[in-house]
Amino acid sequence: MARIAIVTQRLQGHVLPIIQIGVQLTRLGHEVWLLSHHSVKFLAIQNLLHFHAIGWDRFPEYFIEEMLEDVSQFINLQPIDLIINDSSLSAPAIAAELYCIPSVSIQTSLPLSDKAVPGSQSVNLRLMARYQRKLDQIRANNHLPPTVHPFHSRGDLAGLSSLLHLVLVYPELIDLDFVINHPTFRYVGSCPMAVPPQSNHLSKPKRKDDKFVIVVCTSSVPRVELKEITNLYVNTCSTVFRRPVFEVIISGNPRLASITTQEPSISFPTHHEIFPQADLVITHGGCGTLQSCLLYGIPMIIIPLGADHSILADQCSKLGVSKTLNPDEILESTLYNHFLEIQSDPTYRLNALAISNKVRTYNAQLQSAKLITELLEGMKNDD
Structure with a gap:
């Protein structure tokens, strides 16, 4: 020992x-x-x-x-x-x-x-x-x-x-x-922290409602230059998906609650607690978050912020599991169009599921x- x-x-x-x-x-x-x-x-x-x-x-x-x-x-x-x-x-x-x-x-x-x-x-x-x-x-x-x-x-x-x-x-x-x-x-x-069981279908755990669950992930990196962009995409998400058919969960910094235009759930869960419920993840592109999305088979909208985020976003795009939204493109219309493309095309979810079943064996x-x-x-x- x-x-x-x-x-x-x-x-x-x-x-x-x-x-x-x-x-x-x-x-x-x-x-x-x-x-x-x-x-x-x-x-x-x-x-x-x-x-x-x-x-x-x-x-x-x-x-x-x-x-x-x-x-x-x-x-x-x-x-x-x-x-x-x-x-x-x-x-x-x-x-x-x-x-x-x-x-x-x-x-x-x-x-x-x-x-x-x-x-x-x-x-x-x-x-x-x-x-x-x-x-x-x-x-x-x-x-x-x-x-x-x-x-x-x-x-x-x-x-x-x-x-x-x-x-x-x-x-x-x-x-x-x-x-x-x-x-x-x-x-x-x-x-x-946890590995979900393998799955051969597109369904997620049963919920009492039929809402489309969107998890918005924020960075824990304390860099001032990232705060403005993070605030922008969190605020944009809470506005765009401010409809009864959506549930928006902002995972990360509880202080972001003050900047949202509605009252989405704001929590500090680990990925294995919240991702099984998610239909879509909107994230800054950190490596850990992207890998959790691959593990749980969740399509993504990636807003690359960090040094390696653009390279990772390109790779996820090649895998057919994500769309990339650059920080200077963050508008309500572009975000919603990205959502519509992923939501209407089942290949994003199918590709994510195939990769999920592979990486779960690691x-x-x-x-x-x-x-x-x-x-x-x-x-x-x-x-």
Whole structure:
């Protein structure tokens, strides 16, 4: 049995799938600790994981030394055999080096190749160079050599492990022209909290009414520039579908209740609680949400906001399960026309169902736990 520390951001799209890997590791006999913000302690307790609160995760590129101190204090109190870290966090990877602890990194988004990263390549290179200087200074302060891996200067791969990097993305969403292909990378798929039974028909769970259920998903990423667009599409959805035949459920931030023009349900459910009821999901295009839609066989309208969202939206469109609505196209008329096209064409639902039945056979959390255990056993044999 190994004592394993998992260090992750508090964001739902990060902490929820990573916890599922922790659950599988405990079932394989390991002692697993979750190190994250105190707000997610209840998730660790619900899933029978040990918990230790740390801070400084909200903005991974800042407060690296502060997080490093928090992680180091934990390691000094609790000897650790393996660190599993969110690949966007550099501090746990540095701590692993400092204490000679092997590490595994986990990524919950697409590892885009440098050429596929949005924006100006020259600007991106300058930002990466500045980040690398910052990391190297922190490493020097801790008597470590400069980083030699070029990926470590990228925000999404700052905590990349040289031993094993798990990418929690379904193969169906991978376009090899846009992602990194590296020997240590393993594309294992999504790690949902629950897997629904397979289905061969288009019906959903019986309800007392016949309403068309639309789930509107919002992002938990605290970026100011996304707030205006999020508010716009939430408000537009609540106006367009303000009819008795619809039920609109806004999943995410309860504070959005104040901006809606009607009174839809506003809640903070996990996908496995609400998606079985949904006929359509309107989402910002985060990888975790898209994968939940594929898992439950739900057609989508995707409003891409983040760096990899457009690439993911294009892939979902190629799969025949979604329509894309760009942020500058958000109007009541365009949104309703997208809805009508999906609602009137059964192939969207049929395609979604076919993919759902395929991805339900995957077990990424168990596969990940086995890969991690094999790594531990291999290192033990080497000793």
